[in-house]
Amino acid sequence: MEVESTAFLELKQVTTGYGDVPAVRNASMVFDRGGVSAVIGSNGAGKSTVIKAAVGLLPVWNGQIFIEGVDVTTEAPHKRLARGVAFVPQGRIVMPEMTVRENLDIGAYILGNDRRRIAATIERLVATFPVIGQRMDQLAGTMSGGEQQMLAIARALMTDPTAIILDEPSLGLSPKFVDAVFEKLVELAGQGLTVIMVEQKASRALTVAERGYVMHTGRVIYTGEAASLLENPNVQQLFLGEVPEEVERMLNLNDFDEAAHAGMAHT
Numbered sequence: 001m002e003v004e005s006t007a008f009l010e011l012k013q014v015t016t017g018y019g020d021v022p023a024v025r026n027a028s029m030v031f032d033r034g035g036v037s038a039v040i041g042s043n044g045a046g047k048s049t050v051i052k053a054a055v056g057l058l059p060v061w062n063g064q065i066f067i068e069g070v071d072v073t074t075e076a077p078h079k080r081l082a083r084g085v086a087f088v089p090q091g092r093i094v095m096p097e098m099t100v101r102e103n104l105d106i107g108a109y110i111l112g113n114d115r116r117r118i119a120a121t122i123e124r125l126v127a128t129f130p131v132i133g134q135r136m137d138q139l140a141g142t143m144s145g146g147e148q149q150m151l152a153i154a155r156a157l158m159t160d161p162t163a164i165i166l167d168e169p170s171l172g173l174s175p176k177f178v179d180a181v182f183e184k185l186v187e188l189a190g191q192g193l194t195v196i197m198v199e200q201k202a203s204r205a206l207t208v209a210e211r212g213y214v215m216h217t218g219r220v221i222y223t224g225e226a227a228s229l230l231e232n233p234n235v236q237q238l239f240l241g242e243v244p245e246e247v248e249r250m251l252n253l254n255d256f257d258e259a260a261h262a263g264m265a266h267t
């Protein structure tokens with residue numbers, strides 16, 4: 001295992017997909033420690049797919065994934081978790097028939113039987129998520145959607161990760177809860193956590209993120225500071241569901257890297 005990068009998490013030219021159909025091609029992303037990054041793009045752009053490959057839930061066909069410079073491309077998800085990359089899947093999956101406390105305990109499974117550490121972590125999380133502290137004995141399934149998302153995030157934080165990757169944390173939430181969840185993610189990033197979110201609510205996500213990756217038909221087509229992506233007319237056009245000429249040209253190039261090297265893929 002050689003040292004290849006100083007970023008916390010890096011995807012290098014990752015291609016992956018389902019069966020023999022590629023859904024993501026040559027995707028490169030670099031996530032340094034701290035801050036909020038957003039991976040955005042329309043339905044089916046490949047956002048969830050690339051993130052599943054990053055956490056080890058989908059095999060990488062081509063390319064590499066590094067955590068702190070270590071090549072983890074073929075490592076199992078629990079090993080990547082132990083290296084500090086936690087994942088909150090789409091749909092705020094909590095165990096509805098279990099209490100809030102039991103859900104948190106599940107999140108701590110890689111800590112083994114270290115009850116003292118688990119209790120200390122729960123105490124720390126309750127300070128960040130007061131709503132959870134008030135509902136430790138409530139069945140998770142009886143919480144509101146926003147509260148369940150907070151619980152899903154808190155559960156992912158039980159292992160004290162360096163980075164948390166969230167697949168559409170705003171999905172199905174009312175605007176008030178979307179704000180609450182995004183505010184919490186910004187607060188966590190302020191405490192030093194690396195927050196990476198996959199979002200369909202693109203402009204909202206770029207408002208809270210510092211950096212963004214815009215995906216379209218399985219490619220990362222724009223990368224840059226969130227503010228400059230928000231101002232980019234081509235990105236704005238994509239938000240409206242239109243495909244700008246520049247993007248058409250990029251996708252038509254035989255070797256997509258040519259476009260990246262020509263500076264088109266970066267703002």
Ligand SMILES: Nc1ncnc2c1ncn2[C@@H]1O[C@H](COP(=O)(O)OP(=O)(O)OP(=O)(O)O)[C@@H](O)[C@H]1O
Nearest residue numbers: 018019023041042043044045046047048049050200
């Ligand atoms: N389990 C699967 N089996 C086969 N194809 C899949 C599977 N999951 C996703 N795909 C396909 O892969 C492509 C990328 O899907 P992906 O879910 O990554 O997109 P996305 O950008 O996350 O969109 P969404 O926001 O709708 O989830 C799509 O064409 C989709 O139909």
